[in-house]
Amino acid sequence: MAAWDALSLHILSLLSLVSLLFSLSSPSLCCCWREQFEPPSNMAAAAKKQFVRNRGKDVVSDFIQSYLFSRPDVVKLPGYDVLVRADYKEHKQDKVAILCGGGSGHEPAHFGFIGSGMLSGAVAGGVFASPSAKSVYEAIVTVSGKKGCLVLIKNYTGDRLNFGLACERAREEGIDVEMVIVDDDAAIEVAGSIPGRRGVAGTILVQKICGAVAEAGGSLQEVKQAAEQAKNSVCTMGVALSGCTLPGHARDASISPNIYELGMGIHGESGKEKVEMEEGDKIAERMIAALLGSSYATTFGKGTRVVLMINNLGGTPVIETYCMAQYFLESLKKREMSVERILIGSFMTSLDMEGVSVSVMKVDGSSAHFLAHLDAPTKAPSWPASGCTVRCTPFEIEGEKGGVKEEKGVGEEKVGFLKGVVEEVCRALISEKERLNEIDSHVGDGDTGDTFSRGAGEISARKENGDIRFTSGGKLLTSIADGISHNMGGSSGAVLEIFFRSAGTYLLQNNFDEPTAKQWVEAFQKGCETVQFYGGASEGMRTMLDAMIPALQAASAAAEENKSNLEILKCAAAAADAGVEETKTMKGLAGRSSYITAEDLLSWPDSGALGFAIALRAVVNNISA
Known part of the structure; x- marks a missing residue:
């Protein structure tokens, strides 16, 4: 094992050097790695007030320690920032395990989605930084049983390298493991680039679908196939009114007060375009138009049945998030698309970023069965309305229409x-x-x-x-x-x-x-x-x-x-x-x-x-x- 650990360090060092070289030609590549060690150049001079300012890398371990108080159904792997289902030993006897993870700062992703019907466990890195290959490997070993493990990650170079390396080691140990990479960000249109599209909030919908298949007793290949089909059926577009504030850093001031950024990434990466501030309904319309106009959304059109997910990026008031949901719904209805489900809340945040993202998933034709998977029960606390079908049209009590009309009597x-x-x-x-x-x-x-x-x-x-x-x-x-x-x-x-x-x-x-x-x-x-x-x-x-x-x-x-x-x-x-x-x-x-x-x-x-x-x-x- 010691020889392996030493070899792993050498391999990671080499891969990190390669990643750094690639990053010189691609600003988004390895942005998470750079941001962990270098203060972003666009930070404001004055620091935002924060409860956690000078604890550095301890912020994640402090968070996990307190998070465990509210989750008696999960346990922590000693020595690692890894949480798994408390019943993982029983679960892996006859179920495919599903593991996810990535940098911290996106809560409730991914710990909030651990539970029956979704994830078996999750691995946390530092804030906006990929976890180590060793911690991912230990998580795979812990949750995997005879039916194997699906590793589900977002498309970021650090995650691909570290989770991929852990999967290779697990296979070496005889564990049946597969990996699916989610890349749902419709804001990225760079053909042939190494980073490609980023993985964002649509990842949560993929987790729910393949989690339902695994809970129903599906094989590893069936679970993987569900994940692949789901990730190819969802597109996401985000918008930010502000950047985010890393613990101990000044606030990102790259977005001026009268501007919003269409397509900004969940780590503060540059978006598709900067637009002069406008009303929420116009922002929603612009987001939907950009999403459906991307080269990744060619299967969406008139009559398409979809699921709509509105994600609060962390700093948006709840009341505004729900207002934006209404605007997105109206925009899709205007295009004569049939919204079958609507999910609203915080799914994958970006610390305190003021903004929202909208994910649209196709659920007709060959993907019509997704609805049953999304409606399937789960005990993951951050999935809304667990076990219930979410209404996409509000129920209202019918009252008498019109008021008392004008009466005669006054000139x-x-x-x-x-x-x-x-x-x-x-x-x-x-x-x-x-x-x-x-x-x-x-x-x-x-x-x-x-x-x-x-x-x-x-x-x-x-x-x-x-x-x-x-x-x-x-x-x-x-x-x-x-x-x-x-x-x-x-x-x-x-x-x-x-x-x-x-x-x-x-x-x-x-x-x-x-x-x-x-x-x-x-x-x-x-x-x-x-x-x-x-x-x-x-x-x-x-x-x-x-x-x-x-x-x-x-x-x-x-x-x-x-x-x-x-x-x-x-x-x-x-x-x-x-x-x-x-x-x-x-x-x-x-x-x-x-x-x-x-x-x-x-x-x-x-x-x-x-x-x-x-x-x-x-x-x-x-x-x-």
């Missing part, structure tokens, strides 16, 4: 006037979206503009559909409350729904179908009181009430003086504006602003109060016009 002139007021308020709130968001980013969570704009958009649409009822003052206010309830959301949405619903109920209960100025004011005062009761806030706490209460007090005084409707509204709007100004010096005592220091709040108005004042000012402008 067309008055209805037209009220519609104009409602539309002007909606327009004003939507146009102020960005300003409200900017202010709220300093005093809250940065979404007030989105919230008001969403509510305004819903009410405007309902007005066009006849769902805002102008037949009486009470019905007008309660139907506005219905619109707010349906789509506005947030604390502001709840406050305004209570405000309008309570005011509308007051008018309905008192049969004030065409309210006078005083009755309107009384109704809104009732709404304001109800908001204070349920919300617990009051004037002076830096909330929407700091515009609402002064406005209603001023309106009430003006109404008592029998001023015109326009004058009453002007007095209310001026008082609301003054109330907004007052909030700039208030301490936050309610809502999100209560968590922010008085110094940080200083000079910024409350965004909810400002939204209310904008709406009231829009009413005045409409009537004055």
Whole structure:
């Protein structure tokens, strides 16, 4: 054994030298090896804050040690960064073993996919670096039984060399072992290059399919054949908004803030092209077009049945990942492709890279049986909905379509006037979206503009559909409350729904179908009181009430003086504006602003109060016009 170890070191040294020579002509070749020892040249000057900064190679062993706490179903090979099924001895008696691995930093790949129905074990290298041939060999020996072992790897030079060398040694020892190399990255179009296409997230789909075949008792050749067919049926395209941050290094700053990179690799390798930032649906369309337009996706077309997998590359918010899934689905449906399954989550990440990848696998014709393999049960914790068929079309409860249509009872002139007021308020709130968001980013969570704009958009649409009822003052206010309830959301949405619903109920209960100025004011005062009761806030706490209460007090005084409707509204709007100004010096005592220091709040108005004042000012402008 000692002679073998010495020989192995000599062979690896020679292969590494050859790899280095090849890398001079191919930037992507052995990029993992180089990045492990040399800080990338495109790193930013300032380091990103990290929990793990100076532990070097210990980061992987520390990770594995803690990972084992959550996985009683796996065990570690002593002396190696290798995890295998805890029941590996029983499993290898009558099943083909499946082994995978590669550099760390792509979690949950590959430890998260160890379990019945998927992997028998996985081998981890350093961050973005291939594991040693010796550790791979020990893993093969451990999991392999009389039915042999399939080694499944991604197409990177270091992995090919080290896993390949381990397979050769295992065969020398009489172990029946085969290796399949996954190369699903559609961003690479370099005919005849040594590295070829990279292996990326589509690898997980291949693991699931050949894992199901192995679990069903398939032979090594049957499992290998399934893996080969699966890897030839899947294409992947990634996109990155940022690079990634290796532990202890500065963040990769190669992608400027207004640019995203189409086809960037999972180790930060250069992508297909850099594109000016655009909306998610346009990014998804560009990704699908590039994927289906590649020379590796010639079998995809109209009517093709596919499985769609959306992979979070590590730093993308979950909510955005799911939004992108919807955009990808729409893009494929536009091409009249039939999406049979959709898988969404983190499968193969790139540390903290902000981005997603999309994998499309063909599951019709000779590959139609893939669906059964993908639906087969597995205990691998990182495979979604284990044992279940994943829906590709959402189930929704059917409700009555349309709302209550406009009723007779109020003159067309008055209805037209009220519609104009409602539309002007909606327009004003939507146009102020960005300003409200900017202010709220300093005093809250940065979404007030989105919230008001969403509510305004819903009410405007309902007005066009006849769902805002102008037949009486009470019905007008309660139907506005219905619109707010349906789509506005947030604390502001709840406050305004209570405000309008309570005011509308007051008018309905008192049969004030065409309210006078005083009755309107009384109704809104009732709404304001109800908001204070349920919300617990009051004037002076830096909330929407700091515009609402002064406005209603001023309106009430003006109404008592029998001023015109326009004058009453002007007095209310001026008082609301003054109330907004007052909030700039208030301490936050309610809502999100209560968590922010008085110094940080200083000079910024409350965004909810400002939204209310904008709406009231829009009413005045409409009537004055």
